[in-house]
Amino acid sequence: MDRTLFGTDGVRGTANTFPMTVEMAMMLGAAVGRHFRNDDGGVHRVVIGKDTRLSGYMFENALTAGLTSTGMNVLLLGPVPTPAVGLLTPSMRANLGIMISASHNPAEDNGIKFFGPDGFKLSDSAEAEIEALVEAGVRPAEPENIGRARRIDDGRFRYQERVKSTVPYGLRLDGVKVVVDCANGAAYRTAPEILWELGADVVPVGVSPNGLNINAECGSTRPQRAAEAVVAHGADVGLCLDGDADRIVVIDENGEIADGDQIMALMAARWAEEDRLRDGTLVATVMSNLGLERFLQDRGLRLERTQVGDRYVVEAMRAGGWNLGGEQSGHIVMTDYATTGDGLMAGLQFLCEMVRTNCPASDLTQRFAPVPQLMKNVRYGLGGMPLEAARVLAAIAEAEASLIGRGRLLIRKSGTEPLIRVMAESEDEGLLAQVVDGIVAEVQAVA
The missing domain is CATH 3.40.120.10 (Alpha-D-Glucose-1,6-Bisphosphate, subunit A, domain 3)
Incomplete structure (x- = not known):
């Protein structure tokens, strides 16, 4: 239907x-x-x-x-x-x-x-x-x-106890200064409380919701404010959630931002070492960087790709019996603990690794060198069908031909907004810009 x-x-x-x-x-x-x-x-x-x-x-x-x-x-x-x-x-x-x-x-x-x-x-x-x-x-x-x-x-408190239970018994975050950006959203009390209860020195950002400021210049899609706070407060790490706290990006002590691909790489390698990564497989979407796939292959692990959307990641995980997956955008799904992406749980896993290894965040957030990736969004009118236009199809075919053996191209409609997303990857950054800009121009001409 x-x-x-x-x-x-x-x-x-x-x-x-x-x-x-x-x-x-x-x-x-x-x-x-x-x-x-x-x-x-x-x-x-x-x-x-x-x-x-x-x-x-x-x-x-x-x-x-x-x-x-x-x-x-x-x-x-x-x-x-x-x-x-x-x-x-x-x-x-x-x-x-x-x-x-x-x-x-x-x-x-x-x-x-x-x-x-x-x-x-x-x-x-x-x-x-x-x-x-x-x-x-x-x-x-x-x-x-x-x-x-x-x-x-008490629903929030029941959830908080479940999140804390994913941390090994006895592990504390004493001495770890954490900037946590809650995007003025659903975790504005939950996240700071959990981190404080585990012993962290918490610097809260985006914890004053007024109904109109959720995700406004803060959170996982606008992490610059939190990055500035990490540097200004001399924090060890920053955790940026989105408005409903099901995704996360991590900021190292230098203010550098790591996306979901880097977090998944860290977790997959660690879980594989502990023989916890089922079937040696990580599930991610077609948006995840080619560098992540190469990182896993070098360690004898496999990347299973799905269409965009964390629920499609979860469906594939359940069908294949796999227990770790997510999206570049920061949805991290750990079905041993949760039924959907959980930014807080993923953030705690990262902090546990910092404590376990006694390594700075910067040593953990750059697990692989990303292949240059460029994505641009084109807004179109409601009811429009720009991807069916002949000139757009011709531009896509030409771009795909130019990327053979040199990269990959992904064109898709957003499932949440009237946007066409044009993404390409290639070590040749000149070709990358040419391919993406060419398709964007054709879509704009008919949108």
């Missing part, structure tokens, strides 16, 4: 604009409630978390109305990281989990992510079935079967 509401990570868009309207949220709540509720007379629960966006209040209420109208009991967690919903859904014996967040997007956007009863994100087929229910309409529950809603005050 076709999907028009759902992108690569749930439903997302500008608040009060289709599809992110109150009406659609209520319809989605009713549809997903009907999809997961059976009529066995048992208890039917849904866990809802959110980040710090102003529009989260209205979507929380709209989803609650739709869900309770179909007989679902709603457990409201308030602001928590996305992985907390993945953890607490099975822990609280819920039928599904919902996270209200647009992740790294600006405050005016919002989104709705769905988790199944096992804590993993829904499959494409399940999302298509929910869309079909939205279109067909949903029969509400009988009056005596309408659901209830209640606040869960």
Whole structure:
């Protein structure tokens, strides 16, 4: 079945604009409630978390109305990281989990992510079935079967204890000064508290959310502020989360930024040494740098690539029985510990390696020399199909021919925004710029 509401990570868009309207949220709540509720007379629960966006209040209420109208009991967690919903859904014996967040997007956007009863994100087929229910309409529950809603005050603390449990017993972060940038998002209390409880000297950044400043010049997509704080405070390391704390980038003591590829390289090599990396395989997307693949090959390890989106990484991991994966953007998935990307858990793994090796962050963040990579985004009008234009297809074919044996090209539509992403890799940086700029120009001409 076709999907028009759902992108690569749930439903997302500008608040009060289709599809992110109150009406659609209520319809989605009713549809997903009907999809997961059976009529066995048992208890039917849904866990809802959110980040710090102003529009989260209205979507929380709209989803609650739709869900309770179909007989679902709603457990409201308030602001928590996305992985907390993945953890607490099975822990609280819920039928599904919902996270209200647009992740790294600006405050005016919002989104709705769905988790199944096992804590993993829904499959494409399940999302298509929910869309079909939205279109067909949903029969509400009988009056005596309408659901209830209640606040869960300790959800954040349950999650914090789970995150800390991934650190070896007895290991402390005493003497480690950490800048943690919470992007004015869902982890603004969680991250500093966890680091402090483990003994770190914490310098918090982006911990004053006001509903409108999430990801604003801070967080994993804007790490410059945190990098400046690392240098200014003489910190040992910086951890930058995004708005819902499911991704991370690391900053070394010199203010240099390491992306998810470098973090995955460090973890894969370490886990392989400990015989923890299942089948010697790391799962990453087509966006991960060719340098990461070469790094793994040199150590007898394998890179399994998927399409873009952390849930596709997780699907491949589950299908192959692998336990480590992620994205260049900073989603790091460790299925031994969590059901989805978890920036805090990944950050703690990095800090543990610093303590274990007694090495500075700069020795751990540059595990391989990246192949030069250039990516540019082109915005197009809603309803446009620029990748089907003949002149664009011709430019892509010409670029692919020029890169044979010299690099690779990836063109894709964003699953969360009306953007065409043009990415290429090559040691020949002149060719790299020529290829990307040429395709971008053709897409702009028809967008």
